[in-house]
Amino acid sequence: MAAAGAPVRAAESIRVGEVNSYSALPAFTEPYRKGWQLALDEVNAAGGVLGRPLEFVSRDDAGKPADALNAVNELVTREEVALVAGTFFSHVGLAVADYAARREVFFLAAEPLTDALVWSKGNDVTFRLRPSNHMQAAMLAEEAAKLPAKRWATIAPNYEYGQSAVAEFRKLLSEKRPDIEWVAEQWPPQGKIDAGPVVQAIAAAGPEAILNVTFGPDLVKLVREGTTRGLFKDRSVVSFLTGEPEYLDPLGAEAPEGWIVTGYPWYAIDTPEHKAFLEAYQARWNDHPRLGSIVGYVTVKSIAAIIARAKSTDTAALVEAAKGVTVDTPFGPITYRAADHQSTLGAFVGRTAVVDGKGRMVDAIYRNGADYLPAEAEAAKLRPGG
Structure with missing residues (x-):
């Protein structure tokens, strides 16, 4: 992929290395790229940062840690980027974070959700934008605890993200509801779910409620098979990410109804910040945004704010500047916390519905990420070392 966003000579620009799983999960990463391209244009149209344009040098990691490490190493050693950003899958993000720590390169992890990224495996140079598994689990557990269901089952992809999401949700919900019983779990391989046996195994356990963590094409297969076999009939379902348009749109009229989800109801957010973003995005791309669009956009805005505050691209200066920096976003201002490098970006929590033949989030409320983090x-x- 070619470098983007530099209207003057590359030698004068601040170069940012960007890696993501473009070929592995285009439903999320293509809108993400459109988001960062829009923000890059805005930053550079306003004069860049420190009087210099930002330039993104982008690479595809194919959803594989080894490919990501090769790409990041090339960006750092050959392209001489000042910092690195991006990644989607949690295991890929952890691999890049480890490399960044060893090479002392600033890394803004845009999308990986595992709590390990900023907690058990956190390091000095890595910061994270998206609300983590803990944050989203806490938002969902708050609603799940209100359900009468006592017998719960879980379905999640068998890798770092899925394992972390299930563990955190189970812990938080069990704390709120000690009467909960966990009766079944299924761990399909990411991107390769065999939905029939998964649905059959969960149904055989007789749960009253289900936690789902699958997404993308796996979610579509699970919803279709589960609907056909009646798995979701008269059962509550709580689901990470399902309200995001990149995952809900493909289901169309087949979208499940009444699931409690995190997501992004772009069509129902009535704030000046979001309206301005929506208008700019639609004018540029003639399409509606997805959550990936928000993440890509805010990634660039965060980088610009951090560099401006640091007044330098030196790694140590960037790290210090990122601690406590505030960034304006389409969801309102966020802060990157000094203690754990987690941003306070929140998420919308609501229920799924079919409206005019389309999958939609309804009754959605924005939950401020700061309210779902430990002190x-x-x-x-x-x-x-904590």
């Missing part, structure tokens, strides 16, 4: 002093103890 900074407690979070610091979760990090290595």
